[in-house]
């Protein structure tokens with residue numbers, strides 16, 4: 001029982017780390033996009049960052065599946081993570097095609113959604129900890 005609780009907590013921590021890595025890598029992409037317009041280093045960094053960003057989103061999918069395994073939580077994060085993976089793939093395709101008029105706004109949208117997801121996860125975890133301290137029954141955290 002305690003082992004299961006520890007595994008579920010570990011799964012949720014991995015999920016938070018994956019979403020934080022995804023959010024940071026999208027921010028890195030926005031920062032290198034500015035450099036990309038003026039230097040070849042910026043282009044190289046944006047190119048590398050696109051692989052890191054896609055990888056961190058794939059990690060988010062894996063973390064969501066591990067956190068969900070029977071008894072471990074809600075399957076909703078799997079849906080969210082898969083949606084992000086679709087958006088990240090579209091973002092790579094739009095970037096390579098040079099369709100900046102779609103690529104830039106989609107990048108901004110992804111950063112906003114990823115930040116909201118991270119904020120929601122952190123506040124749910126904080127509420128869960130407060131509920132444990134005050135002895136109140138908890139809802140399952142995302």
Ligand code: HEM
Nearest residue numbers: 029030033046047050053088091092095096098104107108
């Ligand atoms: C706010 C976020 C972002 C901004 C403002 C931005 C901006 C840009 C710009 C201006 C270009 C050059 C397009 C051209 O050559 O016509 C570009 C290329 C590209 N972007 Fe982004 N981008 C962002 C996020 C992302 C993300 C999240 C990814 C990957 C998941 C990505 C992947 C690419 C790729 C693959 C290219 C093609 C060139 C290369 O391989 O480096 N970008 N981006």
